[in-house]
């Protein structure tokens with residue numbers, strides 16, 4: 253299958269079931285000149301094909317550039333048009349609205365069948381760093397409310413240990429007035445000391461990034477993280493912390509679009 257906007261015949265991904273830790277070829281061809289973009293699309297399409305069914309009712313939609321392909325694939329399947337879609341950010345709300353899908357809120361639909369989301373880094377135990385787009389609070393809420401949480405990512409996100417591939421730090425959403433206290437607590441109260449902590453600054457605005465929840469984000473640089481669950485527990489215990497971009501033991505499966513055009517998976 254050739255998709256609109258694709259330019260050269262190169263990559264191919266399956267729509268059939270994939271098995272744990274394996275790579276596959278075959279199925280609808282995905283043709284793109286950029287291997288990273290192709291990887292995102294491969295992973296997203298495979299996850300939608302295998303995890304979202306017409307007999308589902310409510311689907312969580314993550315945030316970021318990979319999720320754009322999740323919605324693109326959903327829109328190619330008219331049999332998924334009657335489902336309700338729950339956003340995890342302003343960006344994903346617009347994806348749902350602009351696609352003409354039915355938008356729901358987590359308050360209306362606290363029980364979600366499947367949530368599909370991207371990630372910044374994923375380790376072999378399916379722990380993930382998220383929040384590169386500062387959406388980690390709503391992403392975690394919507395992932396936790398789902399029976400199944402599925403990660404989609406390109407090959408750059410696969411890692412042996414969190415903090416090795418993703419070197420921009422662990423995103424920590426904080427209540428604005430608490431940011432200095434939290435920065436100081438991160439340096440003095442954790443068993444794993446960060447090399448540095450930065451208040452994330454906006455690019456096209458003076459001052460800090462402000463999240464969809466009106467908060468700030470601190471990026472904490474720990475290097476390789478041996479025990480992400482312990483680190484998560486310690487950071488969440490600091491007063492002023494709203495949510496941490498460490499997702500531990502949450503995902504059932506991660507799909508990775510590889511640079512050779514295959515899709516690999518990691519399962520719990």
Ligand SMILES: O=C(CO)[C@H](O)[C@H](O)COP(=O)(O)O
Nearest residue numbers: 316317318370383384385387
């Ligand atoms: O956690 C996220 C946003 O807060 C994103 O899912 C994560 O940053 C991955 O984004 P992309 O698909 O653009 O690489």
